[in-house]
Amino acid sequence: MASVTIDDVRKSYGAVEVLHGVSIPIEEGEFVVLVGPSGCGKSTLLRMLAGLEHITSGRILIGDRVVNDLPPKDRDIAMVFQNYALYPHLTVAENMGFSLKLAGEKRPAIAEKVRPAAEILGLAHLLDRYPRMLSGGQRQRVAMGRAIVRDPQVFLFDEPLSNLDAKLRVSMRTEIKNLHQRLQTTTVYVTHDQIEAMTMADKIVVMHDGIVEQIGAPLDLYDRPANLFVAGFIGSPAMSMIPGTLAEDGAFAAADGTRLPVGDTGTARAGQPLVYGVRPEAMTPGGSIPLTVEVTEPTGSETYVVGRMGGTAITGVFRERITVSPGGTLPIGIDPAAVHLFDAASGQRLTR
Amino acid sequence: MSSTSVRTDDAPRRRPGLLTRMIESRNGLGFLFMLPAGIFLLFFLTYPLGLGVWLGFTDTKIGRSGIFVGLENYRWLFDDPVFWLAVFNTLFYTVFASVAKFALGLWLAMLLNRHLPFKNFFRAIILLPWVVPTVLSAMAFWWIFDSQFSIISWVLMRIGLIDQPINFLGDPWNARWSVIAANIWRGIPFVAISLLAGLQTIPQSLNEAAAIDGATPWQRFTKVTLPLLTPIIAVVMTFSVLFTFTDFQLIYVLTRGGPVNATHLMATLSFQRAIPGGQLGEGAAIAVAMIPFLLAAILFSFFGLQRRKWQQGND
Structure with a gap:
């Protein structure tokens, strides 16, 4: 186990800079998720951490060792790839023991280390199979097993669940989190799926266009997004965002004149162009704000309502069963304490 | 009476015709669809092969149809030192040219698989030796190996390594290595x-x-890439060995099997005996004698190299 320090790291391909100075501190034993839309540089950053990409400038430390110029094998890391990257010509046991074999360990010693890892992952009965005989979930486990056997300082995961079907993804998510709680190895996990990030991470790093937008615990990011990008990216259904300004009386006036309640206004000034952000679950039925219903999506436990409020498309989630037909109006209330105000120009959060 | 009438007990349904039954059956339809290709193969592959094998058992000469003589041609060849020299030459030629083509070809493929500037240009240019008609490239090599005007001799003499031209195609061993070099050049692409x-x-x-x-990079090559x-190596090298073993054009243009039969391959000797020599039966027998070697190469590739456990289907 070791801490990882990413310090003002940049990456350029020729004249194009794709990472613009990224700094991320990672504590020993922490589960850190790098999340962002595709092309944000998260995978590049992970590959630089693994030693598969050259670092243009800045420093990466594993423990207190600068690893910038170390080849991958000397960094004491293990990586799980999106396509698993299992060696098709080796059995499960050989795949898991490959690094030990390269390190010159004897056959019994390898078997001794492979077996417990296989048992943790429920692969013990598959050790003699070849990768092509396994299901997607089993291959994923073998890839993790290969990482565990090495007992590295840091685990790296590059979108490991993207190739699995939805149901398997949920159960593997739990399994990976479980594994981390058992092994307590520092983990850096890359994904584009914010649900994965929210459910697994000790700390989330939201990246966008080669910069870090915000670093924080999952619920901190959810409750206090630093800017409009993070607010829109974290949470599903996404936060509704209504442009407008702060009126003299302290309420928020949407572009079409609808008044919306505001609790704390932070540093927002009256007349300043603002964006009013409200999470779907901060709305309750039975208030004074008219919501024009376009679509209702009952899931059984909740009802999603897509409609228009203050001239903008919004989504609300209600525990109640909403039966308003499309085109009808649902009066709703908004919890003022759950309202976020953002500066429309800079996108920065203004409320506390 | 129309055929769509309701079936009655006293008028049992007629058995449909052979063609109808064939079209309705899955196998029959498949057979019908394969028939044109089958006929084509029969005429253009099986018939010439069969004729060749048959000629090998006869004493046919050009202009005179022969009679069946059993294994006489083969008995005659068994005692013929030139035939055995051709067998040796063919094996020698095939082994050395194939090994070199494999090693150099793999090396070239690894280079081209990297991120090189002008990658596509190099990939296209590499095909050139293969695209050029054999006779044309053979004639170019004829000049390169010329006993007086060889560019190789000229360069080596200029550097001062030798003081007279190398007799590339005039000396038996020089000639063997020279034709192998030309074959390698052609086969690498x-x-x-x-x-x-x-x-x-x-x-x-x-x-x-x-x-x-x-x-390490070497371990990645030996333990993962290779x-x-x-x-694919098994398939490619099987074809390469077959092409090399049956080579004819290159030898025929460069040396015609000379000097003193030193570069005669089985294919060139077969042609030499059959067409210019007129002994069709004997030529055919030499050609038929190549078949066991070729079959052995194919079987070795199929059983020894191509079937791997990790490639096979589920369980």
Whole structure:
């Protein structure tokens, strides 16, 4: 186990800079998720951490060792790839023991280390199979097993669940989190799926266009997004965002004149162009704000309502069963304490 | 009466005709569809092959149809030192040319698989030796190997390594190595491009995973790239060996089998005896004698190299 320090790291391909100075501190034993839309540089950053990409400038430390110029094998890391990257010509046991074999360990010693890892992952009965005989979930486990056997300082995961079907993804998510709680190895996990990030991470790093937008615990990011990008990216259904300004009386006036309640206004000034952000679950039925219903999506436990409020498309989630037909109006209330105000120009959060 | 009438007990349904039954059956339809290709193969592959084998058992000469003489041609060849020299030459030629084509072709494929500038240009240019008609490239080599005007001799003399031209095609061993060199030059593109295609099917992430697992570049080559490439190597080298073993044009243009039969391959000797020599039966017998070697190469490739456990289907 070791801490990882990413310090003002940049990456350029020729004249194009794709990472613009990224700094991320990672504590020993922490589960850190790098999340962002595709092309944000998260995978590049992970590959630089693994030693598969050259670092243009800045420093990466594993423990207190600068690893910038170390080849991958000397960094004491293990990586799980999106396509698993299992060696098709080796059995499960050989795949898991490959690094030990390269390190010159004897056959019994390898078997001794492979077996417990296989048992943790429920692969013990598959050790003699070849990768092509396994299901997607089993291959994923073998890839993790290969990482565990090495007992590295840091685990790296590059979108490991993207190739699995939805149901398997949920159960593997739990399994990976479980594994981390058992092994307590520092983990850096890359994904584009914010649900994965929210459910697994000790700390989330939201990246966008080669910069870090915000670093924080999952619920901190959810409750206090630093800017409009993070607010829109974290949470599903996404936060509704209504442009407008702060009126003299302290309420928020949407572009079409609808008044919306505001609790704390932070540093927002009256007349300043603002964006009013409200999470779907901060709305309750039975208030004074008219919501024009376009679509209702009952899931059984909740009802999603897509409609228009203050001239903008919004989504609300209600525990109640909403039966308003499309085109009808649902009066709703908004919890003022759950309202976020953002500066429309800079996108920065203004409320506390 | 129309055929759509309701079936009655006293008028049992007629058995449909053979053609109808054939079209309705899955196998019958498949047979019908394969028939044109089958006839084509029968006429253009099986018939000439069968005729060749038959001629080998006769004493046919040009202008005179022969009679069946059993194994006489083969008995005659068994005692013929020139035939055995041709067998030796063919094996020698095939082994050395194939090994060199494999090694150089694989090396070239690995180079072309990297991120090089002008990668596509190099990939296209590499095919040139293969695209040029054999006779044309053979004539170019004829000049390169000329006893007086050889560019190689000229360069070596200029540098001062030798003081008289090398007799490339006039000395038996020089001639053997010279034709092998020409064959290698011609054969490399096929091997290199095919292996390059194979290399490109190996995901980059496997090499990266191996690098993280602690493999040196040489270990990545021997433990990941090479094992994954074996199926394609088996196919490519089988074809390469077959092409080399049956080579004719290059030898015929460069040396015509000379000097003193030193470069006669089985294919050139077969032609020599059959057409200019007029002994069709004997020529055919030499050609038929190639078949066991070729079959052995194919069977070795099929059983020894192509069938791998990790490639086979589920369980």
